[in-house]
Amino acid sequence: MVFIVMSSDGEDCSAFLRAELEQVKKEVPRIENVKLIAAVPLLVRAEIKKTEHKQVAVTCMFQPAYPAEPLVTELRSKTLADRFLDGLAKVCDTEARKLKGKPQVLHVINFVKTFIEENTLCVCSEEISTIKRLLTGDKDEIKLKQKASELVVKVHQEQYFLHIKISVPDNYPLVQITPELTEHNFPAFLYTHFKAQAAEIARRCVQPPLKKNPNQSPFVPKPSLLPTCEYLIECVKKYPLEKCQLCHERALPVDPLTESTQRGRQIEKVYCGHLFHFMCLNKFMKTPPFAEGKQCPTCGKQIFHDKWKVSSEVMETRWAHKQARQRELEEVADFME
Ligand SMILES: [Zn+2]
Ligand SMILES: [Zn+2]
Known part of the structure; x- marks a missing residue:
């Protein structure tokens, strides 16, 4: 003999769930950028796709006592960082808890969709956390402008500083970031160097090298935010303390x-x-000596510089002339004594 025991609560609950699933099936396909994958008494699954890299699968799982017990949300994505998804899933649980006793699925799906759309920098959340760890100075800061899809990084070393404004394009990381060095107090030649190098680092992340190596796997664009910021932060931290390789006093x-x-x-x-x-x-x-050319006393690399582009022979001759002139002057001095 089989007894099926069902409390009146249980019946209410499944009737409630049936009605909510009907509503989900009707409403979710109408939401832009959202695709309904499953809507069954165990769970509802939907896929949200804002761009190629802003995609997330939302699974809302019904607990036995639903809706008295809140939904449990699970988020999966091939492109968004786990830490970001874990954080967002926790917020979803809080949202569901607010609606205890009421339908929760539509609200949670809409919540995730809006969150992904409004937090445009979610696509580089891991890179941003690493950049934050690199900013070790008291005055260093990073500001996120989610609406404009921009971030501003301010880096200091002693009295030197550099402010960088970075725009993250909608189809990041397929398209590179654009670093803009907005304010600084470094000598112009260093600023020009920082700017050119940063632009080059960002470019190389998304453009395949001109010389193709047949043994290499096909080129895949890489995220450009972190490598570009890493480079600029390192420059600001390093150059003010750098020493002249000859007198060993501070260069700047x-x-x-x-x-x-x-x-x-x-x-x-x-x-x-x-x-x-x-x-x-x-x-x-x-x-x-001039014979071997001049090498950097620290790293031994040849010194090439536009200002001293003359050959070693010319240098040798000039040196000899200068010495001869010096001797002449000394001889004159001797004679005068
Ligand atoms: Zn010096
Ligand atoms: Zn050197």
């Missing part, structure tokens, strides 16, 4: 405002990337 003045007033203290950046005072480098380049 401690106070950025004194830059133009000290003659011979202008900074030269050579091929290897090391910094030198103009005065120190000039003396070094014009002093023998």
